[in-house]
Amino acid sequence: MPRSPRYLILADENFGPETSKTANACIRYTPDHVVGVIDRRQAGRTAQQVLGFGGAIPVVATLDEGLALKPNALLIGIAPAGGQIPPDWVRLVGRAIEHTLEIWSGLHSFIGDIPELAALAKQHGVTIHDLRRPPAKLPVSNGRVREVAATVVLTVGTDCNIGKMTTQLQLLGKLRARGIRTSFAATGQTGILIEGRGIGVDAVVADFIGGAAESLVLECAAESDLVLVEGQGSIIHPSYSGVTYGLLHGSLPHAQIMCAQPSRTAINRCEWVKIPPLVDFIRMSEAAAAPLRPAPVIGVALNTYDLDEASALRAVETVHRETGLPTTDPVRFDPAPVVDASARFHETR
Amino acid sequence: MPRSPRYLILADENFGPETSKTANACIRYTPDHVVGVIDRRQAGRTAQQVLGFGGAIPVVATLDEGLALKPNALLIGIAPAGGQIPPDWVRLVGRAIEHTLEIWSGLHSFIGDIPELAALAKQHGVTIHDLRRPPAKLPVSNGRVREVAATVVLTVGTDCNIGKMTTQLQLLGKLRARGIRTSFAATGQTGILIEGRGIGVDAVVADFIGGAAESLVLECAAESDLVLVEGQGSIIHPSYSGVTYGLLHGSLPHAQIMCAQPSRTAINRCEWVKIPPLVDFIRMSEAAAAPLRPAPVIGVALNTYDLDEASALRAVETVHRETGLPTTDPVRFDPAPVVDASARFHETR
Incomplete structure (x- = not known):
């Protein structure tokens, strides 16, 4: 984890009490590390107004508005319908990498496995954290x-x-x-x-x-x-x-x-x-x-x-x-x- | 599956009633499709003598002896200890591919993911069947x-x-x-x-x-x-x-x-x-x-x-x-x- 993470959370069109579990837990337990949330539908409101907690963390409509909040990491806070990463997310994540934001994702589809994003990350010296990627070697359990x-x-x-x-x-x-x-x-x-x-x-x-x-x-x-x-x-x-x-x-x-x-x-x-x-x-x-x-x-x-x-x-x-x-x-x-x-x-x- | 599979089964040092489950089931249910078993320890015996079924299917000591039985496929019939494919198996599978044998494997580690074997298979036009490789897209179950x-x-x-x-x-x-x-x-x-x-x-x-x-x-x-x-x-x-x-x-x-x-x-x-x-x-x-x-x-x-x-x-x-x-x-x-x-x-x- 970066020593002082400043997350911009991607929750576009889905920021809400029941639809953005990862975003919400991050806001509940580490609000000091969240600078903003991207959701064009809720833009202009605060986390508090949307979730009932999270204080003044602002909701913005676009990545560019989010960048003005000086994040050092982009956190994917929702799961796309169908499990596949939509092309406009790939573009958005790519632009975040170009702005040297670390990427944090808990999706089943690994961000680091998308060749163009892996290449961009390498080029810009940015780390992609795929939280669900399992350790390379696991044993079977035996008590x-x-x-x-x-x-x-x-x-x-x-x-x-x-x-x-x-x-x-x-x-x-x-x-x-x-x-x-x-x-x-x-x-x-x-x-x-x-x-x-x-x-x-x-x-x-x-x-x-x-x-x-x-x-x-x-x-x-x-x-x-x-x-x-x-x-x-x-x-x-x-x-x-x-x-x-x-x-x-x-x-x-x-x-x-x-x-x-x-x-x-x-x-x-x-x-x-x-x-x-x-x-x-x-x-x-x-x-x-x-x-x-x-x-x-x-x-x-x-x-x-x-x-x-x-x-x-x-x-x-x-x-x-x-x-x-x-x-x-x-x-x-x-x-x-x-x-x-x-x-x-x-x-x- | 090849239309008329003629499997040579790799079960080296492990051919037996309790140690070579895949080999044994193949011999029990499709004996006509098995030409031989590789196990240097049991070489010279028959499947019948080792397992109590399988008739005259011979056990041989080496790949070369097995090739004399005219197989068209090599079947990995045992799992290596620790789950990792040992280097001498890689060499043996590579040589089988050079003899244009199809490869059938049920291991968790995929044969087709070993770069040198994948390259050899491509070069020789040989198919590698990794039986455990899951379909690319699976749904979650919902009844x-x-x-x-x-x-x-x-x-x-x-x-x-x-x-x-x-x-x-x-x-x-x-x-x-x-x-x-x-x-x-x-x-x-x-x-x-x-x-x-x-x-x-x-x-x-x-x-x-x-x-x-x-x-x-x-x-x-x-x-x-x-x-x-x-x-x-x-x-x-x-x-x-x-x-x-x-x-x-x-x-x-x-x-x-x-x-x-x-x-x-x-x-x-x-x-x-x-x-x-x-x-x-x-x-x-x-x-x-x-x-x-x-x-x-x-x-x-x-x-x-x-x-x-x-x-x-x-x-x-x-x-x-x-x-x-x-x-x-x-x-x-x-x-x-x-x-x-x-x-x-x-x-x-």
């Missing part, structure tokens, strides 16, 4: 993580994009503040961007999902006593359950924290898969881990951003009553219930 | 298979290398002989080699495991009424469960056939993972499928190769009694119980 002393806590969820990374980031600072040597094992492009290291487990060759998770936990455990692993997908997600299980069985957590959105009753974009009641889902998640290493669910992190305050509080109370587990929305309310649960689990294990 | 009329049957297993492909191949011919339009969806390099098409689901980028399975089922369902999907891994395998779940939730089978080895009590090379009793394991496998599409286990295929005849028969009887399911060793004994179960399930669904 080596069982030999480390550190406590491993994995966030899991009923669906994608429900708070698994955010919950770990909220926990990270609070646990460190309590004097517990805690590390964050980033498994997705946004987590890697924020942490500065990690492996995008969804981008490795399928046979090596578990191996990637295992490598990452071993690395984090070498320097901390508590490893917070960023979960991915859902054990019932038609598209991504393979990644979820590979991560679960590769990282071999001692405990799980369940992430859920009270208003969500089916998998996003696969509405035919209904999400079971949370109490049942927690039992399923514990059963999924048990044959390899028992990992009780020790707390619930709710995502209540689409509820009013009173409904959100009621949802927290209901889930706490039904599951018997410490429950909170760790972004909106005090994260203490899940922080306490994690610290207690670690200290008494 | 499109729910729209096809065909019955989908997946083999699952307690562990790797336990009979999931073999069971489907045993079923394929028998079901076709009964007049059911049946197809085989190959998901691993050996299955692809035998079937001539398929996708190595363990070699795709992790996010697309389900999408690969879905694409394959859609393709097979377009030309048949019953699709037999080759399973991979195990839902409790520390290294490969991600692939197993991605395949299960991407192919969305209507029914499962459970493959097990009575003598195996723990996962191979991960002995710390005990295999639960088969009755429990069957329930776990049904539970894994249920949130997306219920897929009852309709039969059990045992792998009894390491038992004497009487013990094997007893194992079949015991599992049949304990599970209440049609049970057989479809290679050693009459496959009728699982053939009947599949045909009945298809016809009454």
Whole structure:
């Protein structure tokens, strides 16, 4: 990572609470490193006005307006529809390189594999960071993580994009503040961007999902006593359950924290898969881990951003009553219930 | 595939019942297409003597001796330790190309990506078939298979290398002989080699495991009424469960056939993972499928190769009694119980 990154974030026509996950997490956790966002539709507004957080970070309409904000890096903050990089993005990224901006991208299609951009980057001495590019050599997992002393806590969820990374980031600072040597094992492009290291487990060759998770936990455990692993997908997600299980069985957590959105009753974009009641889902998640290493669910992190305050509080109370587990929305309310649960689990294990 | 393949199989120092899976399946199912096997340790013996099947196929010590058998293709029948292709294999493959042998390989490291071999192949007009190379564009899965009329049957297993492909191949011919339009969806390099098409689901980028399975089922369902999907891994395998779940939730089978080895009590090379009793394991496998599409286990295929005849028969009887399911060793004994179960399930669904 550049020592003082000053990101200009490309989120054209898609900057919003639900459509620019990478941009939003970067703005939430490292706002001082973001100089602006490109989105012609929202130009003239601020991040705060669009997202509800992020303060005065301006939204601009074009790369040229963005360059006036003196960025030193362009961050691709959204995924193009269909996964292919459209020609006008290639042109825009090329012009950013010509202005010596580093390129940061979490796309499945690697920016550095586009010959004209690779050539331009070489010519201008600019680094292209493809966050999802997996390490060259990965092992298959075989349980080596069982030999480390550190406590491993994995966030899991009923669906994608429900708070698994955010919950770990909220926990990270609070646990460190309590004097517990805690590390964050980033498994997705946004987590890697924020942490500065990690492996995008969804981008490795399928046979090596578990191996990637295992490598990452071993690395984090070498320097901390508590490893917070960023979960991915859902054990019932038609598209991504393979990644979820590979991560679960590769990282071999001692405990799980369940992430859920009270208003969500089916998998996003696969509405035919209904999400079971949370109490049942927690039992399923514990059963999924048990044959390899028992990992009780020790707390619930709710995502209540689409509820009013009173409904959100009621949802927290209901889930706490039904599951018997410490429950909170760790972004909106005090994260203490899940922080306490994690610290207690670690200290008494 | 060449119209009349005449494979010389490279299995040097590893030709044996448990160490050369790809070679062995090719010899079992397409013996007429195998002219010889290279293994300096077993040279002078026959496939029959080494494996217990394969008849008079000779084992030779060197490529030159193999060339005398007039092969038109070299098949890499084993995986090198560590996954990297050793320099003497590169030399041997290079010499095979110079003798205009096509190259068939199921390794994770692609032969066609070795510059000197790619150049040689071009020079000699020889095709390199990297069986695991995934299709260029894969979708993520989203349940499109729910729209096809065909019955989908997946083999699952307690562990790797336990009979999931073999069971489907045993079923394929028998079901076709009964007049059911049946197809085989190959998901691993050996299955692809035998079937001539398929996708190595363990070699795709992790996010697309389900999408690969879905694409394959859609393709097979377009030309048949019953699709037999080759399973991979195990839902409790520390290294490969991600692939197993991605395949299960991407192919969305209507029914499962459970493959097990009575003598195996723990996962191979991960002995710390005990295999639960088969009755429990069957329930776990049904539970894994249920949130997306219920897929009852309709039969059990045992792998009894390491038992004497009487013990094997007893194992079949015991599992049949304990599970209440049609049970057989479809290679050693009459496959009728699982053939009947599949045909009945298809016809009454």
